[in-house]
Amino acid sequence: MTGKEEARNTRTIAVDLVARVEGEGALRVTVKDGTVQDVELRIFEPPRFFEAFLQGRHYSEVPDIVARICGICPVAYQMSAVHAIEQVFGLHVDGALRDLRRLLYCGEWIESHALHVYLLQAPDFLGYDSGIAMAKDHPAVVTRGLRLKKAGNAIMTLLGGRSVHPVSVKVGGFSRVPLRSELNGLKEELLWARDAAIETVRWVADFDYPDFMPDYTYVALHHPDEYPFNEGQVAVSNGLQISTTEFEQHFVEHQVSYSTALHCTLQGTSYLVGPLARLNSNQDHLTPLVQQVLADTRTVMPLRNPFHGIIARSVEILYALEESLRLIDRYEPPPVSALPVVVRSGTGMACTEAPRGILYHRYQVDGDGVIREAKIVPPTSQNQSRIEQDLRLFLPRLLQLPDQEVALACERVIRCYDPCISCATHFLNLEITREGVA
Amino acid sequence: MSNPELRQRPRLAVIKFASCDGCQLSILNLEEDLLALGQALDIAYFPEASSDMRAGPYDIALVEGSITTAEDAHRILSVRQQTKVLITIGACATAGGIQALRNWGDIEAYKQAVYPRPDYIQSLSTSTPISEHVHVDFELWGCPIEKGQLLRVITDLVGGVQLRLPADSVCLECKRRGNVCVVVAKGMPCLGPVTRTGCGAICPAMGRDCYGCFGPSEGARKGPGLPPNTTSLAKHFHDELQLIPVEVLRRFRGINGAVDPFRNESTVWENKG
Numbered sequence: 001m002t003g004k005e006e007a008r009n010t011r012t013i014a015v016d017l018v019a020r021v022e023g024e025g026a027l028r029v030t031v032k033d034g035t036v037q038d039v040e041l042r043i044f045e046p047p048r049f050f051e052a053f054l055q056g057r058h059y060s061e062v063p064d065i066v067a068r069i070c071g072i073c074p075v076a077y078q079m080s081a082v083h084a085i086e087q088v089f090g091l092h093v094d095g096a097l098r099d100l101r102r103l104l105y106c107g108e109w110i111e112s113h114a115l116h117v118y119l120l121q122a123p124d125f126l127g128y129d130s131g132i133a134m135a136k137d138h139p140a141v142v143t144r145g146l147r148l149k150k151a152g153n154a155i156m157t158l159l160g161g162r163s164v165h166p167v168s169v170k171v172g173g174f175s176r177v178p179l180r181s182e183l184n185g186l187k188e189e190l191l192w193a194r195d196a197a198i199e200t201v202r203w204v205a206d207f208d209y210p211d212f213m214p215d216y217t218y219v220a221l222h223h224p225d226e227y228p229f230n231e232g233q234v235a236v237s238n239g240l241q242i243s244t245t246e247f248e249q250h251f252v253e254h255q256v257s258y259s260t261a262l263h264c265t266l267q268g269t270s271y272l273v274g275p276l277a278r279l280n281s282n283q284d285h286l287t288p289l290v291q292q293v294l295a296d297t298r299t300v301m302p303l304r305n306p307f308h309g310i311i312a313r314s315v316e317i318l319y320a321l322e323e324s325l326r327l328i329d330r331y332e333p334p335p336v337s338a339l340p341v342v343v344r345s346g347t348g349m350a351c352t353e354a355p356r357g358i359l360y361h362r363y364q365v366d367g368d369g370v371i372r373e374a375k376i377v378p379p380t381s382q383n384q385s386r387i388e389q390d391l392r393l394f395l396p397r398l399l400q401l402p403d404q405e406v407a408l409a410c411e412r413v414i415r416c417y418d419p420c421i422s423c424a425t426h427f428l429n430l431e432i433t434r435e436g437v438a
Numbered sequence: 439m440s441n442p443e444l445r446q447r448p449r450l451a452v453i454k455f456a457s458c459d460g461c462q463l464s465i466l467n468l469e470e471d472l473l474a475l476g477q478a479l480d481i482a483y484f485p486e487a488s489s490d491m492r493a494g495p496y497d498i499a500l501v502e503g504s505i506t507t508a509e510d511a512h513r514i515l516s517v518r519q520q521t522k523v524l525i526t527i528g529a530c531a532t533a534g535g536i537q538a539l540r541n542w543g544d545i546e547a548y549k550q551a552v553y554p555r556p557d558y559i560q561s562l563s564t565s566t567p568i569s570e571h572v573h574v575d576f577e578l579w580g581c582p583i584e585k586g587q588l589l590r591v592i593t594d595l596v597g598g599v600q601l602r603l604p605a606d607s608v609c610l611e612c613k614r615r616g617n618v619c620v621v622v623a624k625g626m627p628c629l630g631p632v633t634r635t636g637c638g639a640i641c642p643a644m645g646r647d648c649y650g651c652f653g654p655s656e657g658a659r660k661g662p663g664l665p666p667n668t669t670s671l672a673k674h675f676h677d678e679l680q681l682i683p684v685e686v687l688r689r690f691r692g693i694n695g696a697v698d699p700f701r702n703e704s705t706v707w708e709n710k711g
Contacts, residue, residue, distance in 0.1 A: 071460020
């Protein structure tokens, strides 16, 4: 795992696999004379070529296919896909069908965030290797987290048939919509979960956080009336606000030799997407209860520390539960489960807010409804450059530590982003090369 | 294994190849049973859930994902060597997965479609199931796997019971659930009649056609049963439901499109197109 190349007076530290992230990646750090020279987040996840084999498939198959890009956030892929294709067909899904999409998305945020907060990131703050190990000393806490996660899964299972790769999402709406009584059946558990989410925010707000505040450019959707899920303008913290159709004019993907995931940058610079960016850009749409819990825990906005991502996720779990209860209370079954589709050729683009941040899709569809071209920009591709940048900034304070501790600390920084390497393609394997005097 | 203290707990490894992580998430979705699993088994290697990663040998390995790179083709051999009971979890590991659609494409063209510098990308031209590389002791189908089936297989394994899961078609489950048949009532090209049971017939229950994510029903690949009659179903799609050949092809060339008889059936319709 660790080695020293005497001849070149270099020192190499490697961790083979960074744990508790979705997928597999590596990190290579070069240190020369005590200064960080280079940081490369290397993603070795074998590419699966979704954008290529989507060509030639019928538009109606796209939600089932793109869900398979990520088992953790399949709804996000389905949502960006149906919105982009609906743009081609000039279809606008509104009313109860729009609410149900939002509710399904709430379920995914709750499930995905609870997984990350309790099983993936909290063990770093409490000193455990896993949530399962943490359960031995903190059974009540871990049980609360698992039940919270289950509440998110319950929403997805009711609306989608199952929580991983739900089956009901289609262009125009759903294959089936729930009865009022079915949705009401969720309420008791969601009310419990709302209290558990308040406890979660309080719990994580008390963790010890390193003092670290990089100067971020945040990017998140912004909607005039609501906290963003399915719709909104792409808002950058520097003031730029664009329509999702202009995304590719500003955000450019490029490839680096050491990764199978493309890097996406904004005018050549790195930026941050995800819960921190979303929360900071959309504070005005939080509910009074969320505002109150933020005040009670003395959480000062905007959050600028990447380690506070766990707070942002917990706050979003609470928001998503409140929003779910609101949507359920006002639900009246729509007259049809899906709007009729009239196929026409064209190109459509959409961004929605996946649990880990903005997810962009573009499809070119021909007159038979067959996909001619597809482009997908997942959140982790967008955060990759920013993760590397943060490691560059965080590493100097670690360099006096032994190699293994540096490696563990770097892993913790990487986990702050909840990177989904399956999405970005996948393999975290840390390698640090030290040259000259450490 | 009624008293885990009496003997050493079996050592479990969860290992990933090319996949979406959804089957591993199904393990984490066991929720309260997850903690019980952590007590009954020694989770020695599960990087997605734990930083505590210990080297083999392992008593049980759950393998997610398909083989798509030369490196992975090598790695699965080492996993097999270190493992007593190797179980594949999900459509990728069991059948090659959705990424096996590349098997019909031109991998160089695929690289060019996705990457500006295709020369940086190392990838095989095929996505293949684990069983094409090493002996597999048991296969769990599904995209994703059904967590009840997973729990049953692990419980049976630990208890020394021979592993078995029902392998008849979705139709039986669909009838028991009281669904209205979507082929008969709505004219949808449902793959339920030729697809393995296990999901709970969720697609027809959600008002749509099954798309075969649990793979072909019993006997399709091995064992005593007969393969499902994909020929008859495909003919029905074409003759009665008016699907054109390329649409019939797409039905069979999906998530489990790389295994027979789904693979054969799509080839038949490719030639008719």
